[in-house]
Amino acid sequence: MRYMATYDLMETIRNTNQWLGASAAALGAYPAMSLFPNPAMEWMRAWGEVTERTFQRMVVKPDWNIPTIVGASGKDRIITVEKEIEGAFGDLIHFKVAKRTSKKPRVLLVAPMSGHYATLLRSTVHSLLPDCELYVTDWHNARDIPVSAGKFDVEDYTMYLVDYLRHLGPDTHVIAVCQPAPLTLAATAYLAEDEPDAQPKSLTLIGGPIDPDANATDVTDFGHRVTMGQLEEMMIQRVGFKYPGVGRMVYPGLLQLSSFMSMNSEKHSKAFSDQIARAARGDASEHDKHNNFYDEYLAVMDMTAEFYLSTVERIFKNGEIAKNEFVVNGKKIDIGKITTVAVKTVEGGNDDISAPGQCIAALDLCTGLPDAKKASHVEPGAGHYGIFAGSGWRNNIRPLVMDFIHANGGVAKKPVKKPANKNAAA
Structure with missing residues (x-):
């Protein structure tokens, strides 16, 4: 109790x-x-x-409410959301575009589990749909997950991503937004070593804390200032009787919301x-x-206590990803094993959550990747939200990401047939 x-x-x-x-x-x-x-x-x-x-x-979990998009023929295309894989702690969902006939790059958009639902990326999803066959990680609210479902920490999160990439196949391009960037990098390295045929073609990391100490913010300062014992004592509570997850230890969304609101x-x-x-x-x-x-x-969700605490301890305090010392299920992950997956980082010049320098650290960790397959971009004047949903995303970042996807194995274009040269030798 x-x-x-x-x-x-x-x-x-x-x-x-x-x-x-x-x-x-x-x-x-x-x-x-x-x-x-x-x-x-x-x-x-x-x-x-x-x-x-x-x-x-x-x-209340918000609805996606994705409006129609205009197809190549000028007709509206209705968007439906289908569950591709169902799991206790999250689903892989597919945004299916009605009557689409042309092939588009298969993209996995990894949504953050940081207190808000995946619907926070609604505008990002809508902007990608005209040019992508889009799949999104839809994480569940911990208060609705029975205790019998077991634990869920950063290692379980990583293995969920591994399973999703196995299912989608090697022709997949991954975009990870904010919190999941280090774990998505680890999942890609896991596949690069164990199942290279299942690794994606490209990986775009947007505003993620790959190396939180590269450029300190209030978030990183808090992570170092507070001990794990204090964090567990102050932040972790047990779900009450009202919800299916009664008895589960969580970091409550309402508690995080109060912190968000107090900051401004x-x-x-x-x-x-x-x-x-x-x-x-x-x-x-x-x-x-x-x-x-x-x-x-205001629509917030609870996180499992083990996921919240392991994120703070292993990603921020110990810097396991930054030091290339991350372990999943007893297996040490070597990010240097990534040798064929093109990696791009995106940062906001005014990002006060994952400041410039934290995300681009991923490129230095990819020691086995040639420079030709590395890219980075810093959006001037963009804050944390603006690098995946604001005008900076729409006008500059999204076109750059799509160019990166097409340059690294997007859907192959049909060869253009040239007229026969009558003077050519038979």
């Missing part, structure tokens, strides 16, 4: 605020209130609407006060800029 009470206390506070918001919204919308034209009633209703939506979103508390406070004012004036809408951002930002 240790820490189960605190987990349920957080859920109780969230649930109570959601109820208060719903009550205020209902009371403010009551017809009798119209008899008293007092702006306070409109403010109460607006506060209730924003508050109810805010706290309700914290326990003034900015978030202003955003919500402005939204309440817009709702009171009738200017707010279901899919306005505020709701589009916070519906995703």
Whole structure:
């Protein structure tokens, strides 16, 4: 029962605020209130609407809601999401484009497991779909996974990626965003040594902490400042009775969200006060800029305790990937075994989470890879989110990534038939 009470206390506070918001919204919308034209009633209703939506979103997994894309013929292509591989801790999903006939490069987009759902990459997915046959790792919320499913740490995560790459085959191109970059690099090295025929053709690492000490940030400073005992004592709780994963030790999403919000508390406070004012004036809408951002930002998921703690200890504190000392299932992974997979790193010039220098360290670790198969890019002025979902991604990074994929074994183009030369020898 240790820490189960605190987990349920957080859920109780969230649930109570959601109820208060719903009550205020209902009371403010009551017809009798119209008899008293007092702006306070409109403010109460607006506060209730924003508050109810805010706290309700914290326990809802967002839908993908990928809009249609335009095919080569100019017709809309509907996107459907299909489960390719189902697992206890995550699924491999396929974004199938209806009536697509032309072959596209097969791409595995590895989503981060860092407190948000894979839907955080929604805009990234939509931007890649016209040019890729896209697969995405869809990690599950730990509070919904029964204790009987067992543990899930960085080694299990790595083996999930190995299994996905085995399934997709050697003609696959991998894009890893943020947190999974070091583990994706390890999974590729695992295959390079044991099953070279299953390794992907290219690997693009975006804003990942390959060597967290290469350029210190608040994240890396926190990792070194706090001991593992303190981290386990402060951050780890046991899932309460409300969810299927009751009894599982987790790093709660609500706890991480509170940390996220406190880092920019003034900015978030202003955003919500402005939204309440817009709702009171009738200017707010279901899919306005505020709701589009916070519906995703507030939707958080729990991580298993062993995954969170092993990430901090092995990736950040011990630097096992940076030192090329990472071990999976008793087997030491040698990143130098990667000799044929083209590797590209992408960093943001203003990234304050994985600062420039942390990700490009992967290229130095690939000692067996010729320089011709290495590439890197630093996007000037881009923050962490902007390197995979902002204008920097759309205008500069995505075209560079697609060029890299095509240059390293993308779908082969049909040869162009030249007209016969009548003067050529028979």
